[in-house]
Structures are given as structure tokens and as C-alpha cells.
Amino acid sequence: MDLKDKNVIYSGGFGGIGLAGVREFLNSGAKYVTILDLNENKEAMFELKTSHPGAKIDFIPVDLAKKESITAAFKSAVEKMGHFDVLVNGCGICKDSEVDLTIQINLLGLIHSTLTALPYMDKSSGGRGGTILNISSICGLEITPLYAIYAASKHGITAFTRCMGDQIYFDRFGVRFLAICPGLTKTNLIKDNYLSTTFKFCQEIAKRYRHAIVQSAEECGKNMIKVIETGKNGGVYLLDLGNVEEIPYKRQWVVTYETHYKPNMDLKGKNVIYEGGFGGIGQRCLREFLAKGVKNLVIFDLQENADILQDLRTSYPEANIFFFAFDITDKNSITAAFEKAVEKIGHFDVLVNGCGLMDDTKVELMIEINLMGLIHSTLTALPYMNKSNGGRGGLIINISSVAGLEPTAVVAVYSAAKHGVTAFTRAMANPHYYKHFGVSFITICPGITETNLVANIHDKVIFKFAEVLGARLDTAERQSPEVCAQNLVKLAETGKNGGVYMLDLGEIKEITFPTMWTPVFNS
Incomplete structure (x- = not known):
């Protein structure tokens, strides 16, 4: 996909990876970039507009925990842009003490954003098709016990994206779905992340992640663009330490059309x-x-x-x-x-x-x-x-x-x-x-x-x-x-x-x- 002269909506564009991703879209020749986020970063907006004077850059506030806010944000974006070719769902939090908010922002908000965007992109109803890229995480590939709720939300994203990459949906909407799973990236999301564990007694163990090797947000942003340019529909990509790797999945179950066990837990009296x-x-x-x-x-x-x-x-x-x-x-x-x-x-x-x-x-x-x-x-x-x-x-x-x-x-x-x-x-x-x-x-x-x-x-x-x-x-x-x-x-x-x-x-x-x-x- 050639990004030159494309219109892009980036949800969560003022985050660590988000801002790096927005810069890379602009460097790749995007014509119009609209950033959706909870609050405007005026300093970042000034820097983006100064460094890319030939592009149109807008900000629209959105609260992913509120469906009506998502609907209003997309409506406003399309009124300004006319259409969009790429949507990046990049909002996310890692705070397992806030169970509802973690699921609402990371998973439910992403699903609502996707379902809100599709009618605007739907080729069968006069749209232009395009690409939706959902940002999952390494925690959406590997179980991460220290952050069990975050991992649950991110596995949901990976699965939802793979589902939406099914051929019957692409034939109808003309929209390609991609999931990227960044490794540990130097952003505020992982700053003091030992405080965000599912249980407080794990915080000392989580401090070990301070010594993990992390990639830069800029590396991740560049590789995100590579995936958008070359990724296949339904593909899931690990972006870790500056490298891109497509994740293969072993089929676990197929629908079918027309062992002997020795108990080790006695249920009697339980x-x-x-x-x-x-x-x-x-x-x-x-x-x-x-x-x-x-x-x-x-x-x-x-x-x-x-x-x-x-x-x-x-x-x-x-x-x-x-x-x-x-x-x-x-x-x-x-x-x-x-x-x-x-x-x-x-x-x-x-x-x-x-x-x-x-x-x-x-x-x-x-x-x-x-x-x-x-x-x-x-x-x-x-x-x-x-x-x-x-x-x-x-x-x-x-x-x-x-x-x-x-x-x-x-x-x-x-x-x-x-x-x-x-x-x-x-x-x-x-x-x-x-x-x-x-x-x-x-x-x-x-x-x-x-x-x-x-x-x-x-x-x-x-x-x-x-x-x-x-x-x-x-x-x-x-x-x-x-x-x-x-x-x-x-x-x-x-x-x-x-x-x-x-x-x-x-x-x-x-x-x-x-x-x-x-x-x-x-x-």
C-alpha cells in the first residue's frame, strides 16, 4: 500500500508509539492525518505542522470509554477529511488495578472504533476500502501473568483482528485488517509498570522488567509503516527490538459438519x-x-x-x-x-x-x-x-x-x-x-x-x-x-x-x- 496522498485517522496519536507512528505516516507522504485522543498535545501538533507544512493535520477529542464519543469523533473526521484510507487503533493503557477501564479502552473501545469506521470504508456501499491496523502487544501473543487483565484485553484484540481478516469480510468491505504486537517499547506505558501488576505482591518481580532491553518508539513507528505497506490481510506481526516477524498460527480447531483419566482431585465432600x-x-x-x-x-x-x-x-x-x-x-x-x-x-x-x-x-x-x-x-x-x-x-x-x-x-x-x-x-x-x-x-x-x-x-x-x-x-x-x-x-x-x-x-x-x-x- 502506497501511503502517498492517503488520508489517515490515528486513534491514540499522542501516545509514545502513536506520535512516532504519526510522524512516519507524514514522512511517507500522507496527505491528511487526523489524530484522535483524549486530550490535545499542542506542542506536538505545532511540531508536526511545522515539520510537515504540506500535509493537513487535525486533532479531534475522543473518549474510547464512551461509544457516543467514538461516533461523534468519526463523524467529525469524515466531515473534515471527506474519507479516510487508513485507521490505526492505537489507544491503550496498562493498569490492571482498573479492570473495567483496561477492558473498555484496550478492547471494547477498539471494537467500537472498528465497527464505527467500517460503514465509512465499506466498498459495497460506496466507500473506498482501505486498511485498519490494530495495535495489540506481545501480551496479545504470550500470556503475561504479571499483567493478566492487560494480556486478556490484548489477546482479544489479536483474535478480533484475525476474525475481521476473514475473506468474506474483505470481499464485502474491501478493508484489510492487520495486527501489530510491539515488544517492550520505551514509552510512558511501561514507565514504572511494576506498579500496574494484577496483584501488588508481584510488584517486586515486575521490577525486573526495568532491566529488559527495549526498542525505541521510532523503531516501532517505522516498522508499523512497513507492515501497513506490505502486510497481508489478517496478518499478525511481532515488532520487537527493531525487527518485524509475521506470527504463524497453528489451527487448533475446525468445525465438523454432518482418554482414559485417573482422578487426582476427589470431588466427594467438596x-x-x-x-x-x-x-x-x-x-x-x-x-x-x-x-x-x-x-x-x-x-x-x-x-x-x-x-x-x-x-x-x-x-x-x-x-x-x-x-x-x-x-x-x-x-x-x-x-x-x-x-x-x-x-x-x-x-x-x-x-x-x-x-x-x-x-x-x-x-x-x-x-x-x-x-x-x-x-x-x-x-x-x-x-x-x-x-x-x-x-x-x-x-x-x-x-x-x-x-x-x-x-x-x-x-x-x-x-x-x-x-x-x-x-x-x-x-x-x-x-x-x-x-x-x-x-x-x-x-x-x-x-x-x-x-x-x-x-x-x-x-x-x-x-x-x-x-x-x-x-x-x-x-x-x-x-x-x-x-x-x-x-x-x-x-x-x-x-x-x-x-x-x-x-x-x-x-x-x-x-x-x-x-x-x-x-x-x-x-
């Missing part, structure tokens, strides 16, 4: 909390846990299902079964539910985060339920389980999806959220965390399962024209929720800390991940 227990897979899992002899079973869900509750109590009279209403999108509701549960049963040994929604037409709700709610539930549960503070340790099982292993274009937002779940859970399984908390983490990735979640997928896609993809997926071979539940409980007994397991068509397969990046430290 206390289990199951979130989303009245869902399709959830209610079958409840039966499997009860059949294993659990002592106390607590169900969290939005509404009580009195018939299922009564049936479980009748079928398993020796167990204590409780229900507490909770809203996974409300932190206060999550906190209250755990308080009530612990007050009732004293402690819990196993937590299953099983709430889920698949409907890409509801972007915010998808991220809130599938990713943010799961993170908040995990962080709420850990203090009760924390062995270093008097707890008993235990097991947390997070339910992801095959769409959290393989980018699934037809449900790109769902896939982004589930990739975030997979990354977050792998990050939390770090041995340093296990030593501190005594809590194991397992990721479960069910294949297409016969439940309401996957009913009429064609009605749940982002774009109307993609309904054909959803309709085809509606015909895919499915497993029963009963067999999925049986295998989930097997893994509660046998799964290893950090294990990621695909449960598809009655089979269990452990997923292995290649190491894509490690930091380089000064000797």
Missing part, C-alpha cells in the same frame, strides 16, 4: 460454586458434580429456575443445594453473591465461571458477560480461597470456547471475548500465583454444543451479509450438553494447573501453545 448453573451446559454440570458426591453446591444465575432446583434437591437429597441471584455485569452483585455463599457454606473448593452470551449484535453485553464479569468473579473469589491468607486454595474453571482458540469470523466479538478468557486463565495459572494463592486454573473450550447459546447463529452475527456464514454454522455437527458436562467434571478431577482443554464431539484434547515471545534482559 463445596462447589457454579456461575451460570441454569444454562444448557451448566445444569448438566450441576448433576455431574452432585453425582460425584459434592457436599454443598451453590448456583449463581440471573434468575432462579425453580423446577431444576427442586429436581436436583429431590434427586440428590444428601447434598445441600443453594441458589443466589446475581448479575454478572454488576460488580456489587458479584460481591454480594460471594458474601452470601460463604456465609452459608463456610468455604468453597471449586468455582466454575460458566456464564456466557453469544450475540454479536450486543457488543457491550458480550464483553461484560463473557470477559469482564468472569475477571471480576475470579478476583472476588480469590481472597476467599487464598492459602497465604488462611484460605484452603482450590480450583477455578473458566469456560471459554473453541472460538477462544480459533478466530471465528462469524462471531468476531464473541471470539475476541473468549480469547481474552483463555489468555486470562492461562496467565492466572502462573506458578508464582499458584504458590501464593494455592489455586489451580483450568480453561475449558467446548465445541458447538446443543444449547440455546448456539441456536440460530445466523441471527447473532455482526453484519447482515454474514448471515450465510451463521446459517452454515447452524448445520454443523454438535455434541450433547450431557457429554460436555461429563468431560468438564473429568477435568475438574484430572486437569493440570494452566491446562487448556478442547471439549468437542465427546472428545477431550489438551491444547498446547508455542512460545511466541520472551523478554530479553541486559546481562
